[in-house]
Amino acid sequence: MKQQRAVRTRGALIRSAAETFERCGYVQxxxxxISSSAGVSAGALHFHFxxxxxxxxxxxxxxxxxxxxxxxxxxxxxxxxxxxxxAASYAIAExxxxxxxxxxxxxxxxxxxxxxxxxxxxxxxxxxxxxxxAAEAEGLLADHVRPEDVSVSITAxxxxxxxxxxxxxxxxxxxxxxxFWHFVLPCLAKPEVxxxxxxAGATALSLPSAR
Amino acid sequence: MKQQRAVRTRGALIRSAAETFERCGYVQxxxxxISSSAGVSAGALHFHFxxxxxxxxxxxxxxxxxxxxxxxxxxxxxxxxxxxxxAASYAIAExxxxxxxxxxxxxxxxxxxxxxxxxxxxxxxxxxxxxxxAAEAEGLLADHVRPEDVSVSITAxxxxxxxxxxxxxxxxxxxxxxxFWHFVLPCLAKPEVxxxxxxAGATALSLPSAR
Numbered sequence: 001m002k003q004q005r006a007v008r009t010r011g012a013l014i015r016s017a018a019e020t021f022e023r024c025g026y027v028q029x030x031x032x033x034i035s036s037s038a039g040v041s042a043g044a045l046h047f048h049f050x051x052x053x054x055x056x057x058x059x060x061x062x063x064x065x066x067x068x069x070x071x072x073x074x075x076x077x078x079x080x081x082x083x084x085x086x087a088a089s090y091a092i093a094e095x096x097x098x099x100x101x102x103x104x105x106x107x108x109x110x111x112x113x114x115x116x117x118x119x120x121x122x123x124x125x126x127x128x129x130x131x132x133x134a135a136e137a138e139g140l141l142a143d144h145v146r147p148e149d150v151s152v153s154i155t156a157x158x159x160x161x162x163x164x165x166x167x168x169x170x171x172x173x174x175x176x177x178x179x180f181w182h183f184v185l186p187c188l189a190k191p192e193v194x195x196x197x198x199x200a201g202a203t204a205l206s207l208p209s210a211r
Numbered sequence: 212m213k214q215q216r217a218v219r220t221r222g223a224l225i226r227s228a229a230e231t232f233e234r235c236g237y238v239q240x241x242x243x244x245i246s247s248s249a250g251v252s253a254g255a256l257h258f259h260f261x262x263x264x265x266x267x268x269x270x271x272x273x274x275x276x277x278x279x280x281x282x283x284x285x286x287x288x289x290x291x292x293x294x295x296x297x298a299a300s301y302a303i304a305e306x307x308x309x310x311x312x313x314x315x316x317x318x319x320x321x322x323x324x325x326x327x328x329x330x331x332x333x334x335x336x337x338x339x340x341x342x343x344x345a346a347e348a349e350g351l352l353a354d355h356v357r358p359e360d361v362s363v364s365i366t367a368x369x370x371x372x373x374x375x376x377x378x379x380x381x382x383x384x385x386x387x388x389x390x391f392w393h394f395v396l397p398c399l400a401k402p403e404v405x406x407x408x409x410x411a412g413a414t415a416l417s418l419p420s421a422r
Contacts, residue, residue: 027238110378121375144397149390152372156382156391157364160371164332167321171367179360180367186355187398 010048012038014062017055018104026056026108056108060117063105067120070095070102071127081134082189082197086181088127089158093172096162106162125155140193150188157184221259223249225273228266229315237267237319267319271328274316278331281306281313282338292345293400293408297392299338300369304383307373317373336366351404361399368395 016038020029031052035045049055074087095102109120132147132154141147157180165172185197227249231240242263246256260266285298306313320331343358343365352358368391376383396408 025238027236149394152387152390153368153394156371156375157368158371159375160367160369163374164367164370176363179363183360183364183398187394
């Protein structure tokens, strides 16, 4: 019972910290604000976390868990590797849209100097490379396509949409992702594969289009 | 004579501020550090700038001038709109690589909350849209291509390369840009246009490739 309460308190502190980091930035965030927004005492915060860096590390870890979980949840059996890739991009965008912990943790993992936790953008790059290698092995890629060129391009474009979305939310929406996939999938997939590239991207790719 | 010295001092302060913002971040940068690194007194700094926000605004403005100039310098007569677009992307990458004021100003223009200066990423998006509209008017785009999908994709990918390059310089190099253009130009340009897409991209596209 006592332990359940401790888990709840820790979760509330992580969420409150994420909101505070997102609003004020890591440097200007105050521990007192994090604890009071979570409805707990300064002592309770210090029971869980030694200092601000430890709180930030916990936010990063929680974000990594949430984002990995979101990607795993859409990798259903029977999907080919390109369907997995597009589905993963939409899942990450949705998780970042609805979860302040995922957003704040992603930004901390990229921005804090001398971080020690996971670099979530590099992790996404590794995921893109893995899925493109699988797509090549599954014979889905058009003949002229070089997976390394494509993985750099896809990682860069999705990262760019996320960053631009930080300043203006209309950049990191299913609609913006759909524009991107609309443009690149025909360059990437064999024509006969493209026709079947529906399940994961279906709703996305049929969203209002550019013209 | 006195005025020339004032112009030089102002330039030295802007450069020193850019270095300090890049090293410490805007929030933690100290005016005393900026003036002493520029080799001038605190009084001299205050003669030119009322406060840290004014210094940052001057860095942003100088970055905008440098980046616009870099793009203009590569837009030589006789180039078609797609050549202008690729050339602009390489020019921006090179300017950001060699000029700390351009880098710091770009980051300030995107990150400082409640900024009033130019948003340089939005400005790049406008430039991409303009050049793609010109490419369409010049009959360079493949038939299935929707310029708005492409401008979102190109803006996102180039922004992503720049952001990823902030953490790991190998992301924002001519080689990484070449991988991107290698992948997207064949999806974008009419086949007969692609063959001629050399002058601007020539050196870039013949850089060491992925395999």
